Amino acid sequence: MEKLNNDWLTDGLIDFEYKKYTLLAYFQEVRKSFNKVELYPVLNELIQHYDNLNKLKEGKDSIESKFPKEVNGLDVARLKIFYKQMLHDDEIMKELEDIVEYALPMFKGTLEEGKEIYEFVETQCEVIPIGLLPLYTDEGYFFLGNPTGELTVHRYQMMKFESPAQTYRGINTTRIDKINKGIGETFENLKLNLIKKFADLPNPATYLIQSKMIFPYQPTLVPIAKRLLIKHISTA
Template sequence: MHDHYESVVQFRSRKGTLSANFPKDVSGIDPEKLRLRYKATVEDDSYMQELDAITAFALPRFGQARDEGRRMAAEIEADIRLEPVGVLPLRKSEGYLFLHWSSHPETHIFYFTATLFTGAYTGHRQIRTSYLESARKSLGTTFESLKRDLIRRQPHLPNPATFLVEAKRAVPLEETFLPMARQLVARVAGDSGEGA
């Protein structure tokens, strides 16, 4: 939603800049401000007028939906905690994510890598994930033992950054929990001061 909102704002801004740069004819004098009045020589066609009407209609609604989404995300994020599993390595741009609901014994395990964005979001980290497996947490199966087992089975990653992301309430995994976990890990991976 944020991207749609920003696209409409940019469109309107660029259209306004373009319209301001078209030649204008003098249409009179404003005696109060002692300025010339201008009339545009190029008028918007019906297509552009329709686009203006659509953007004027859509922009406030995009803004409301974006603000509501931010409010909901803040509420959900308040119920999510991120903590390292074991000791974190200096290089935090690759490792494992353990997604766990407090009220459920199952933990979803993902491999992650952090890369730098290019383009509009230069300098920000993007977290890419791939699902590995699910495991049941119990007295004998702790998050630390899950990490040790992954290190044993994945020798190409001997010292992975591993994070537990735990939610107090049940939220959809793919639509909500995983994207929010990616954002939290991106903040931590961005603090490492390393390149991609």
């Protein structure tokens, strides 16, 4: 689906009806994705737009910074004067405020829809350790499966991001194989095959993330599986 530009609020014509049409078209596309249970990157985009609007409303971000700084064919001096005049125009500022007030509940409601879908998909997935887990679980493998019997094999590595207020955990993953698990073949045997193939991880943490239902693979199942694995390892 077509993205909504980060500067959609101040890009182009600043007119309530025009922006309303732009938003309605965007949310129509979002709901098409949700109807197909496709969550990403749509959900991340919604969160970003919603956060940006809240910051604007709370005065944490300057509307002035949202205006483009360069336009081909105009000199810098005229451009600065033009935007300064626009931002001191009470009618334009009122129009922006009306657009923000209209957009915020739309983003909030659509985000809630997306989160409900996310939570449903999450309830349909289970993280199961394969064999004995080593003490070091920040690197290893996971199998991602669904009711069709197909499995994708991924290598993962946990990461930490630190900020002054909090430490966040992320994950890097690489898909390394796609297999059809044969009758009588165990996940323990599949894990042994990985150990033989990749000698740099002689005792890897290995998990099965099994979905009870078939969901879109890249837009939904993979990102939710990664978040489930982060949660599982972080709380183990």
